[in-house]
Amino acid sequence: VxxxxxxxxxxxxRLARGFSALDRxxxxxxxxxxDDERVYGLAVSPDLDTVVxxxxxxxxxxxxxxxxxxxxxxxxxxVYGADTTFRLGDADLATNLYxxxxxxxxxxxSEITRRIAATWNLNxxxxxxxxxxxxxxxxxxxxxxxxxxxxxxRKHVDEVVGIRFAGxxxxxxxxxxxxxxxxxxxxVIAPSNPPLSIWPILNIAGITGALAxxxxxxxxxxLVGGKALKGPADRVLASxxxxxxxxxxxxxxxxxxxxxxxxxxxxxxxGLTVRRTDTLMPDRRASIRLARFLVx
Amino acid sequence: VxxxxxxxxxxxxRLARGFSALDRxxxxxxxxxxDDERVYGLAVSPDLDTVVxxxxxxxxxxxxxxxxxxxxxxxxxxVYGADTTFRLGDADLATNLYxxxxxxxxxxxSEITRRIAATWNLNxxxxxxxxxxxxxxxxxxxxxxxxxxxxxxRKHVDEVVGIRFAGxxxxxxxxxxxxxxxxxxxxVIAPSNPPLSIWPILNIAGITGALAxxxxxxxxxxLVGGKALKGPADRVLASxxxxxxxxxxxxxxxxxxxxxxxxxxxxxxxGLTVRRTDTLMPDRRASIRLARFLVx
Numbered sequence: 001v002x003x004x005x006x007x008x009x010x011x012x013x014r015l016a017r018g019f020s021a022l023d024r025x026x027x028x029x030x031x032x033x034x035d036d037e038r039v040y041g042l043a044v045s046p047d048l049d050t051v052v053x054x055x056x057x058x059x060x061x062x063x064x065x066x067x068x069x070x071x072x073x074x075x076x077x078x079v080y081g082a083d084t085t086f087r088l089g090d091a092d093l094a095t096n097l098y099x100x101x102x103x104x105x106x107x108x109x110s111e112i113t114r115r116i117a118a119t120w121n122l123n124x125x126x127x128x129x130x131x132x133x134x135x136x137x138x139x140x141x142x143x144x145x146x147x148x149x150x151x152x153x154r155k156h157v158d159e160v161v162g163i164r165f166a167g168x169x170x171x172x173x174x175x176x177x178x179x180x181x182x183x184x185x186x187x188v189i190a191p192s193n194p195p196l197s198i199w200p201i202l203n204i205a206g207i208t209g210a211l212a213x214x215x216x217x218x219x220x221x222x223l224v225g226g227k228a229l230k231g232p233a234d235r236v237l238a239s240x241x242x243x244x245x246x247x248x249x250x251x252x253x254x255x256x257x258x259x260x261x262x263x264x265x266x267x268x269x270x271g272l273t274v275r276r277t278d279t280l281m282p283d284r285r286a287s288i289r290l291a292r293f294l295v296x
Numbered sequence: 297v298x299x300x301x302x303x304x305x306x307x308x309x310r311l312a313r314g315f316s317a318l319d320r321x322x323x324x325x326x327x328x329x330x331d332d333e334r335v336y337g338l339a340v341s342p343d344l345d346t347v348v349x350x351x352x353x354x355x356x357x358x359x360x361x362x363x364x365x366x367x368x369x370x371x372x373x374x375v376y377g378a379d380t381t382f383r384l385g386d387a388d389l390a391t392n393l394y395x396x397x398x399x400x401x402x403x404x405x406s407e408i409t410r411r412i413a414a415t416w417n418l419n420x421x422x423x424x425x426x427x428x429x430x431x432x433x434x435x436x437x438x439x440x441x442x443x444x445x446x447x448x449x450r451k452h453v454d455e456v457v458g459i460r461f462a463g464x465x466x467x468x469x470x471x472x473x474x475x476x477x478x479x480x481x482x483x484v485i486a487p488s489n490p491p492l493s494i495w496p497i498l499n500i501a502g503i504t505g506a507l508a509x510x511x512x513x514x515x516x517x518x519l520v521g522g523k524a525l526k527g528p529a530d531r532v533l534a535s536x537x538x539x540x541x542x543x544x545x546x547x548x549x550x551x552x553x554x555x556x557x558x559x560x561x562x563x564x565x566x567g568l569t570v571r572r573t574d575t576l577m578p579d580r581r582a583s584i585r586l587a588r589f590l591v592x
Contacts, residue, residue: 038400039397040393040396040397041337041338041339041393041396041397041399041400042338042393042396043337070368072368072386072387073369073386073387073389074390076386076387076389076391077393077394079415080390080391080411080412080415081411081415082397083397090368090369090372090386091369091372093369093372094369094370094371094372094373094375094376095372095376097336097337097369097378098376098378100336100337100338101335101336101337101378101379103337104334115377116376
């Protein structure tokens with residue numbers, strides 16, 4: 001079964017981990033790059049790294065970074081009085097130095113990601129949604145902020161009243177992205193933040209077109225009991241004017257979906273085929289279970 | 297006594313360490329930035345860092361980096377198969393992350409250097425020769441190379457047949473550089489590589505002019521027994537067509553010098569006032585001794 005998974009960070013990464021454990025699944029993960037930014041001069045790609053680290057079984061416990069990483073460089077950096085809010089562990093720094101070195105040499109992000117995934121022998125194809133410059137920006141009462149300014153530096157406490165994707169108009173789908181969606185028996189939208197993590201992917205014209213033609217598109221709701229498990233998805237949907245709960249998730253995806261998967265007894269959205277299961281993925285076993293449910 | 301020291305890396309750093317230990321010396325160090333480059337996406341300033349680390353008593357033993365630094369990030373980086381020839385220790389990385397963060401925010405290198413020096417409570421003013429983009433490039437049989445390509449990646453084994461300073465024409469002296477030279481009772485050219493480390497400073501028009509008006513300019517020869525203690529100064533002088541030994545050093549500085557200081561019994565250059573002393577600075581005590589000799 002060919003599966004194309006559209007993914008943000010943690011939720012998508014955990015579902016990718018599940019799919020990649022299934023023998024009969026040929027998995028391509030199309031990952032959001034709207035969160036990418038230069039931090040400390042380094043080209044960070046938080047969602048790509050979370051997907052890779054999680055699939056390699058070495059993700060950090062807080063939803064970012066690497067397992068049991070050390071923070072010596074951050075410690076030395078704080079001696080200078082630098083802002084170390086954006087924490088990069090020593091091993092995680094190496095990934096970012098590697099990516100930045102190659103980007104500055106003109107190597108496309110897709111090729112860099114391929115090399116990183118190959119280093120960890122991942123059983124899937126990991127694709128950035130685009131090799132072009134697409135950046136998510138959010139509007140708050142203090143004006144427009146870059147994604148990392150909003151998410152990490154201001155800890156996503158601001159109310160989001162607008163969202164835009166700088167560079168989306170001129171961004172082309174990354175290599176193999178459209179082919180993967182075209183070939184997929186099943187396109188899955190991961191339980192990621194719809195406006196912040198999935199919209200950046202959907203705003204690339206070539207991808208939107210491919211999804212409209214896709215055989216079957218299934219979204220897994222990121223809400224459980226109407227709340228986001230992690231991050232501000234419920235608050236962002238509400239402040240952007242969507243309905244509460246899974247109804248809002250369905251609205252955020254418009255007419256893209258064939259099916260939505262919601263957690264056991266949660267309210268179903270109207271006008272869509274709904275499937276119910278345990279959507280929580282606290283560990284690898286749960287990820288595999290949910291992935292198997294989606295394939296079946 | 298106001299001293300302005302023109303400095304490259306190790307030799308200049310050690311002499312700066314000596315001057316800064318003398319109570320009656322008010323020291324300004326004008327440091328070469330021609331070696332600055334982006335490596336791993338980071339803005340490295342090898343000579344500035346060597347001067348700061350050495351004055352703070354925490355320089356690495358090999359002429360670069362910090363004392364007893366660890367290399368965890370480089371170790372993780374090599375897992376990706378990356379080229380880690382340009383070794384940056386974990387603490388040294390922090391300095392480079394700090395500089396890059398601020399440069400990308402538009403803070404001038406001079407202000408960044410001031411903050412770094414303030415962190416370590418240095419008893420001197422450390423000034424980059426310019427805040428502008430001035431880059432030393434060397435010509436070899438394989439064509440023009442960036443300085444770090446020549447020096448670090450190719451380990452300075454190539455014969456240097458030409459040298460140029462990209463951006464020198466439009467580079468202005470950094471803040472306070474001309475004032476420091478104008479006010480100096482003594483301008484000292486450190487025992488650094490004349491073409492590679494000092495010429496980049498001399499090629500900034502505003503600095504050349506200030507030096508021509510300086511009260512007294514003394515160079516310390518970087519050669520001992522006709523050989524460079526470290527690095528390729530003797531070979532570079534020869535391949536650029538200068539005479540062997542101290543005569544070549546004097547030629548490289550043209551009519552800029554009033555006095556040249558050479559090691560004990562080494563051959564003196566013609567046509568210049570020559571002073572003789574022990575120019576070796578293996579430790580702090582020797583640095584202080586040489587600095588005191590220069591002031592007296």
